[in-house]
Amino acid sequence: MPISPSQLPVCVHGLRKTYSDVVAVDGLDLEVRQGECFGLLGPNGAGKTTTIEICEGLTAPDAGTVELLGLRWETSAAELRQRLGVQLQETQLSEKLTVEETLRLFRSFYRRGPAVSEVIAMVQLEEKQNSRVGSLSGGQKQRLALACALVGDPDLLFLDEPTTGLDPQARRQLWDLIERFKTEGRTIILTTHYMDEAERLCERVAVMDHGKVIALGTPRELIASIGAEHMVEFAVDGIAPLDLAALEKLDGVRVAHCQNGGYQLQVTVLHRAVPALFDELARNRIPLTELRTHSATLEDVFVSLTGRHLRDE
Amino acid sequence: MSEGTAVAHEMRPAAERKAFIERSLVQLTLVRFREFWREPEAVFWVFVFPMLLAGGLGIAFRNRPADVIKIAAVGPQLAGALRADKGLSVEQVDVAAGEQALRAGRIVLLAVPAANGGVTFRYDDTNPDGRAAKLVVDRAVQRAAGARDAVAVTDDFVREPGSRYIDFLVPGLVGTNLMGSGIWGIGFTIVDARRKKLLKRLIASPMPRWQYLLSFLLSRLALLYIEIAAVVGFGVLVFGVPVRGPLWELALLCLLSSISFSTLGLLVASRAQTMEAASGLMNLVMLPMWIFSGVFFSADRFPNVFQPFVRALPLTAVIDAMRGSMLQGAHLSQLGPQLAVITCWMILCFFTALKLFRWK
Numbered sequence: 001m002p003i004s005p006s007q008l009p010v011c012v013h014g015l016r017k018t019y020s021d022v023v024a025v026d027g028l029d030l031e032v033r034q035g036e037c038f039g040l041l042g043p044n045g046a047g048k049t050t051t052i053e054i055c056e057g058l059t060a061p062d063a064g065t066v067e068l069l070g071l072r073w074e075t076s077a078a079e080l081r082q083r084l085g086v087q088l089q090e091t092q093l094s095e096k097l098t099v100e101e102t103l104r105l106f107r108s109f110y111r112r113g114p115a116v117s118e119v120i121a122m123v124q125l126e127e128k129q130n131s132r133v134g135s136l137s138g139g140q141k142q143r144l145a146l147a148c149a150l151v152g153d154p155d156l157l158f159l160d161e162p163t164t165g166l167d168p169q170a171r172r173q174l175w176d177l178i179e180r181f182k183t184e185g186r187t188i189i190l191t192t193h194y195m196d197e198a199e200r201l202c203e204r205v206a207v208m209d210h211g212k213v214i215a216l217g218t219p220r221e222l223i224a225s226i227g228a229e230h231m232v233e234f235a236v237d238g239i240a241p242l243d244l245a246a247l248e249k250l251d252g253v254r255v256a257h258c259q260n261g262g263y264q265l266q267v268t269v270l271h272r273a274v275p276a277l278f279d280e281l282a283r284n285r286i287p288l289t290e291l292r293t294h295s296a297t298l299e300d301v302f303v304s305l306t307g308r309h310l311r312d313e
Numbered sequence: 314m315s316e317g318t319a320v321a322h323e324m325r326p327a328a329e330r331k332a333f334i335e336r337s338l339v340q341l342t343l344v345r346f347r348e349f350w351r352e353p354e355a356v357f358w359v360f361v362f363p364m365l366l367a368g369g370l371g372i373a374f375r376n377r378p379a380d381v382i383k384i385a386a387v388g389p390q391l392a393g394a395l396r397a398d399k400g401l402s403v404e405q406v407d408v409a410a411g412e413q414a415l416r417a418g419r420i421v422l423l424a425v426p427a428a429n430g431g432v433t434f435r436y437d438d439t440n441p442d443g444r445a446a447k448l449v450v451d452r453a454v455q456r457a458a459g460a461r462d463a464v465a466v467t468d469d470f471v472r473e474p475g476s477r478y479i480d481f482l483v484p485g486l487v488g489t490n491l492m493g494s495g496i497w498g499i500g501f502t503i504v505d506a507r508r509k510k511l512l513k514r515l516i517a518s519p520m521p522r523w524q525y526l527l528s529f530l531l532s533r534l535a536l537l538y539i540e541i542a543a544v545v546g547f548g549v550l551v552f553g554v555p556v557r558g559p560l561w562e563l564a565l566l567c568l569l570s571s572i573s574f575s576t577l578g579l580l581v582a583s584r585a586q587t588m589e590a591a592s593g594l595m596n597l598v599m600l601p602m603w604i605f606s607g608v609f610f611s612a613d614r615f616p617n618v619f620q621p622f623v624r625a626l627p628l629t630a631v632i633d634a635m636r637g638s639m640l641q642g643a644h645l646s647q648l649g650p651q652l653a654v655i656t657c658w659m660i661l662c663f664f665t666a667l668k669l670f671r672w673k
Contacts, residue, residue: 056517058673081519088517092509096351097344108331108340109520132351152519 007070009034009156009187010055015064017050024050026211028064032204037178037188039202041195041298043308047211048191049089052160055189056086069155082111085154087145089161095134099125099144102133103151110152123147123177139170146177157181159190163197175200195298207302214305223296226304228254228266232273235262235290236281250276255304262290266304338524338531345532348502355498359540363490364547370609371479371552382446385411386424391432394457395424400449411435422446424454480555483548484635485608490544491567492602492628494536495574496581496595499529503582504591507671516672530575537571538564545639557642565645566638566652570631573655576662577627583669602628630654
């Protein structure tokens with residue numbers, strides 16, 4: 001069924017933003033559907049935050065149009081602010097206030113929304129309700145920031161790197177919360193440079209690099225697009241480099257790379273490729289020192305698209 | 314709330330009616346209070362420090378009745394003659410010890426008998442105490458030699474509240490306090506919020522921006538009267554400093570001054586990204602006023618060429634007006650020039666700050 005642009009919660013066309021001599025966003029188009037969690041994935045400096053801040057009305061684009069919920073910033077800023085929920089990267093809320101006071105403040109800005117106690121329950125901060133923000137852990141602070149984004153019962157939620165800097169347990173806890181909001185049918189846009197986060201939370205992902213979208217689709221589609229389901233990484237004893245062309249001829253192997261002193265194979269059929277690799281190495285009397293395999297991830301998609309890792313540089 | 318489907322925004326309930334306490338301006342102002350009271354240092358600098366300063370200076374410069382002048386004399390004869398004067402505390406020394414005491418400031422004058430039967434006075438003629446000592450010692454020497462007054466004089470001492478140093482000092486401290494809490498209080502909070510990206514987060518919400526700025530003025534208003542009451546009350550109760558003008562006019566004057574300094578604080582904070590930059594700017598703004606505006610001594614003492622500059626400083630105008638109201642009982646109508654200076658600064662700073670202000 002064709003959808004007219006005004007029915008899409010987020011519709012961005014030809015977005016451009018330049019800072020002095022750096023092109024942060026370079027002709028970006030995005031469409032996000034009602035009720036989906038859309039991920040902007042890319043390394044630091046890819047233009048994710050600039051893009052999301054233009055959408056949030058915090059940065060003016062040099063060119064392009066942004067239409068959210070059928071409204072534009074130029075004409076309906078006040079209405080949009082009422083209907084968006086925003087979590088910014090690295091906001092530090094006032095440390096002297098308690099959790100409840102902070103939420104009461106943010107709640108007072110919105111025309112309508114859940115009661116403060118309800119929001120506190122949503123992010124599971126009941127026990128910390130009367131604690132000062134300064135005494136919260138990193139994960140609790142992120143949950144409070146999320147709560148501040150939810151007090152206005154937003155139609156559209158922007159989360160900019162919601163789990164960056166958190167320990168694995170706190171990240172998982174935050175993911176559980178975000179997954180619950182998804183079941184409530186909210187539209188969410190989230191940026192991240194963790195591919196596992198995008199794979200777990202997002203229905204669709206746009207992979208960004210140098211201000212452009214270089215791939216767009218569901219995580220499954222993107223992983224399928226590289227044509228290999230598994231990755232085999234190994235290292236060998238000896239100085240002489242292996243012949244990559246010979247490796248690529250092995251049964252079930254699509255592509256072979258050198259990487260960080262070792263080798264990486266993109267593999268379609270793991271149970272045939274690994275024995276074939278063993279045979280090849282044994283035939284050449286090359287001892288294997290390391291072997292790892294994993295299912296292909298969005299990280300591998302990024303590497304195969306750009307030749308770089310997401311968290312390089 | 315949770316059935317957020319595709320039609321959710323067409324079916325939104327009308328905006329709810331909010332209780333007074335749930336309004337954003339009230340919440341923002343409450344936040345200002347909480348942040349202030351939960352910062353023990355701020356409470357100390359605003360309330361306790363001015364009282365300690367007034368107390369300390371009040372004691373150091375208290376008007377001692379029959380203040381004795383400390384001098385030294387060489388030789389028992391001269392020392393004995395000078396001891397006859399009750400206003401002098403005389404130490405008998407040799408020349409070397411006397412000069413040592415003079416340099417150290419323990420005495421203000423050294424009297425040395427001269428070869429011709431006269432007396433030499435050694436003292437610093439740029440020090441008012443030295444000049445006063447010279448007059449008193451001279452009189453004592455002349456009287457000891459038999460001189461008599463040609464004209465009979467009697468003393469009639471005036472030690473009335475209102476003309477003492479502490480009376481001069483308290484209005485100055487009130488003015489400095491208004492300046493400090495206006496500029497530090499507002500400037501630091503805003504720059505800190507900008508540095509922590511809190512300002513950016515706030516403008517991403519529907520918060521009306523003018524309410525954010527207004528909340529600072531509203532919280533200043535309430536705190537203002539507490540801090541003025543603390544400093545003036547301390548002066549009145551401990552030193553009997555007079556408040557001769559009508560209280561409501563003094564209150565109005567404090568209000569206007571505080572708003573004026575708050576807009577200056579807003580201007581200082583309009584661009585600064587770091588606390589270091591803000592703190593440098595604030596010192597740049599406040600230091601000249603601490604020096605030139607006559608907090609501790611009269612601004613009239615500066616040379617005439619400086620006077621237009623000194624008079625144009627907002628703190629000079631505030632302190633002059635405070636002294637006029639408290640000490641001379643002047644009405645606001647008599648303080649026109651000062652009020653004009655304060656108002657001009659307020660308008661100038663406010664509109665410049667609005668133009669320069671950066672939320673991010």
